[in-house]
Amino acid sequence: MTTQLHTPAVRVRDLRKTFYEEERGEIAAVDGISFDAVPGEVFGLLGANGAGKTTTLRMLSTVLRPTGGSASVMGHDVVDEGGKVRQNLGFYSASTALYPRLTARETLEFFARINGYPEDRVQARVDQLVDRFGIREYEHGRVEKLSSGMKQKVSIARTIAHDPPVLIFDEPTVGLDVMNAIEMVRVIDDLKADGKAVLYSSHIMSEVEKLCDRIGILHRGRLLALGTLDELRKKTGEHYLEEIFVKFVTEVSGSDAVVPGAFGQIDRPGS
Amino acid sequence: MNWREIGILYRHELRSALRERTIVVNGILIPIFLYPVMLWGMFTAVTFVQGLNEGFTSRVVVEGQLPALNTELRDSLATLPDLRIEDDVAEPRAAIAEGRLDAIVTFSPAQGDVGVLPGNFRVDIAYDGSETRSVNARDRVESAVDRWRSGWLEEMGDDLGLDVEDRAVFALTSENVSTARDVSEQVLGYMLSVFLIIMVAVGCFIPAVDTTAGERERSTWETLMTVGADRGSIVVAKYLYVATLGIVAGALNVIALMVSIGAVLEPLLGESGASLEVALSPMAALVMVGAASLLALTFAAAMMVFASFARSFKDGQAMVSPVMWLIFLPILLGGEGSDVNLSVNTAVVPLLNVSMMIRDAIRGVFVWEGIAITLGVSIVLVTVLLLLARRILSFEEFLTGSFDGSFWRFAKDRLLTRG
Numbered sequence: 001m002t003t004q005l006h007t008p009a010v011r012v013r014d015l016r017k018t019f020y021e022e023e024r025g026e027i028a029a030v031d032g033i034s035f036d037a038v039p040g041e042v043f044g045l046l047g048a049n050g051a052g053k054t055t056t057l058r059m060l061s062t063v064l065r066p067t068g069g070s071a072s073v074m075g076h077d078v079v080d081e082g083g084k085v086r087q088n089l090g091f092y093s094a095s096t097a098l099y100p101r102l103t104a105r106e107t108l109e110f111f112a113r114i115n116g117y118p119e120d121r122v123q124a125r126v127d128q129l130v131d132r133f134g135i136r137e138y139e140h141g142r143v144e145k146l147s148s149g150m151k152q153k154v155s156i157a158r159t160i161a162h163d164p165p166v167l168i169f170d171e172p173t174v175g176l177d178v179m180n181a182i183e184m185v186r187v188i189d190d191l192k193a194d195g196k197a198v199l200y201s202s203h204i205m206s207e208v209e210k211l212c213d214r215i216g217i218l219h220r221g222r223l224l225a226l227g228t229l230d231e232l233r234k235k236t237g238e239h240y241l242e243e244i245f246v247k248f249v250t251e252v253s254g255s256d257a258v259v260p261g262a263f264g265q266i267d268r269p270g271s
Numbered sequence: 272m273n274w275r276e277i278g279i280l281y282r283h284e285l286r287s288a289l290r291e292r293t294i295v296v297n298g299i300l301i302p303i304f305l306y307p308v309m310l311w312g313m314f315t316a317v318t319f320v321q322g323l324n325e326g327f328t329s330r331v332v333v334e335g336q337l338p339a340l341n342t343e344l345r346d347s348l349a350t351l352p353d354l355r356i357e358d359d360v361a362e363p364r365a366a367i368a369e370g371r372l373d374a375i376v377t378f379s380p381a382q383g384d385v386g387v388l389p390g391n392f393r394v395d396i397a398y399d400g401s402e403t404r405s406v407n408a409r410d411r412v413e414s415a416v417d418r419w420r421s422g423w424l425e426e427m428g429d430d431l432g433l434d435v436e437d438r439a440v441f442a443l444t445s446e447n448v449s450t451a452r453d454v455s456e457q458v459l460g461y462m463l464s465v466f467l468i469i470m471v472a473v474g475c476f477i478p479a480v481d482t483t484a485g486e487r488e489r490s491t492w493e494t495l496m497t498v499g500a501d502r503g504s505i506v507v508a509k510y511l512y513v514a515t516l517g518i519v520a521g522a523l524n525v526i527a528l529m530v531s532i533g534a535v536l537e538p539l540l541g542e543s544g545a546s547l548e549v550a551l552s553p554m555a556a557l558v559m560v561g562a563a564s565l566l567a568l569t570f571a572a573a574m575m576v577f578a579s580f581a582r583s584f585k586d587g588q589a590m591v592s593p594v595m596w597l598i599f600l601p602i603l604l605g606g607e608g609s610d611v612n613l614s615v616n617t618a619v620v621p622l623l624n625v626s627m628m629i630r631d632a633i634r635g636v637f638v639w640e641g642i643a644i645t646l647g648v649s650i651v652l653v654t655v656l657l658l659l660a661r662r663i664l665s666f667e668e669f670l671t672g673s674f675d676g677s678f679w680r681f682a683k684d685r686l687l688t689r690g
Contacts, residue, residue, distance in 0.1 A: 099283075162499070
């Protein structure tokens with residue numbers, strides 16, 4: 001059993017989410033998943049479209065309320081302490097757009113302030129971000145007039161404007177060209193080096209393979225496996241993540257079984 | 272709820288809004304320029320049409336014979352610069368109907384006892400009451416005959432040895448006891464209450480849709496839902512922003528009207544001998560500011576609730592339109608000529624009460640009991656709407672864009688059926 005070196009920044013236990021649809025009744029989008037993410041780690045959630053990745057991350061960001069189980073960010077419960085959770089979190093996804101009528105600088109100032117960053121340090125923080133992401137030349141340009149590449153930089157900068165300890169990136173490279181996708185991966189590597197706990201969801205195997213310290217494979221709302229890439233390789237005997245993913249999914253297809261031992265260091269509920 | 276967060280969000284909304292052309296046009300430029308320009312346009316059009324009608328020469332056919340003593344009347348008609356006697360018109364009545372002729376003047380002997388007076392006669396004028404030009408012809412002929420009659424009566428009086436004072440059997444004079452201020456209050460009481468309600472609603476409309484449906488369309492809802500602010504702070508900040516723009520629109524409109532109404536309406540009122548004196552008492556101004564605030568707070572809450580489910584700005588406009596139509600009801604019920612006044616009973620009807628409160632304030636009438644009830648009713652209504660808005664935000668389906676973008680579907684599915 002692996003020794004846990006850090007206190008988890010994110011702690012998820014038996015998390016569940018069901019939706020109700022008139023035609024289909026109750027649908028379990030997330031069905032009792034558990035994992036931790038620690039500072040300085042990129043934790044990847046890998047799954048096909050509809051696997052439950054976005055629902056999980058939306059519950060962690062308090063956009064959705066869990067139906068069962070529990071989750072906390074930096075010790076704050078996502079249900080009872082939503083505001084505290086969000087102040088400790090930066091959330092980036094394709095569905096979190098920027099305000100088009102604000103300038104890049106105003107955008108960063110707004111997100112730093114509204115997320116509780118100390119007022120007397122806001123300008124210094126914004127200057128730091130402007131330099132770090134190379135947007136000095138465009139800082140006074142309205143977001144709506146920026147190129148998609150610049151928008152992406154501003155969007156990442158606004159996600160970390162309040163310097164949160166936990167960052168969530170939900171399918172961040174969707175719709176990006178090759179150069180911007182590479183830039184995104186580089187930024188996430190930097191954030192990891194800064195000691196942030198990063199939750200990264202994707203269905204692109206190469207990105208997950210390259211970026212993530214540990215990987216959770218999600219399928220139909222259930223976590224089929226969790227571990228480092230090496231642990232998953234050993235478990236399946238496959239080398240490439242794509243083959244590992246297919247193997248896990250194929251094994252459980254048509255059954256409720258979860259691959260034994262796949263949860264690694266996580267204490268499974270009821271165990 | 273956190274006032275620091277509300278302040279940050281409020282400034283953010285305002286800054287963003289003031290860079291949106293539609294909001295600036297609807298919330299600032301239209302309130303300033305629309306009604307003064309509209310009134311000026313109406314005045315110009317009326318005076319232009321009047322000028323055109325007055326400039327036309329009236330075409331008249333004169334029939335019948337005048338007594339020998341008054342044959343000169345016919346000649347005097349012929350010398351009028353704005354009247355022309357037509358000599359050769361076939362079927363004159365048909366010509367009036369076809370617009371080729373304006374009036375037929377028929378002279379005939381006086382009938383009955385008055386017929387014994389020497390030189391007395393009768394005049395019949397046929398004209399088309401639906402045509403301004405024909406009515407003008409009638410007025411010109413009547414005026415000429417009146418002048419002739421006065422002169423004739425004076426001559427008759429002189430012949431009978433009556434002096435001027437004896438001939439004035441009774442004097443008829445009229446006096447307008449209303450002051451210029453009374454006239455102003457009557458005109459403004461109607462115009463300002465109507466325009467204020469409409470302008471506050473127009474001022475709230477686009478911001479309410481933009482800050483709800485617009486956010487969803489721009490995909491910034493989820494961005495906002497993931498910031499560290501309390502959800503209650505978000506609702507209150509957005510609400511105050513919409514209400515602010517409503518109040519600004521209303522205030523700008525009132526100021527623009529007050530500045531321009533005298534210059535625009537003075538010439539029109541001048542013809543009736545009245546004049547405008549625009550002066551609001553401090554109390555009236557205070558009540559109007561309060562009324563505009565109540566209107567803005569109510570409209571903002573109602574419009575945000577309806578627009579919040581829409582998936583696009585266009586859908587939001589469609590959802591809020593019924594609210595705009597509802598706003599016209601109090602204008603119709605409490606408008607000029609209506610017998611409905613602010614009282615303990617009518618003060619419980621939302622919006623109508625505020626409309627009447629404004630009208631009364633301009634006239635210098637303050638029904639304090641009614642004003643207190645109006646305030647109470649408005650606060651209750653706004654509170655209910657805000658609680659509803661807060662409750663709506665607590666439903667996660669709201670964020671994920673369910674309910675077909677419709678408030679009614681939401682009410683049916685979550686408030687009425689499943690709670």
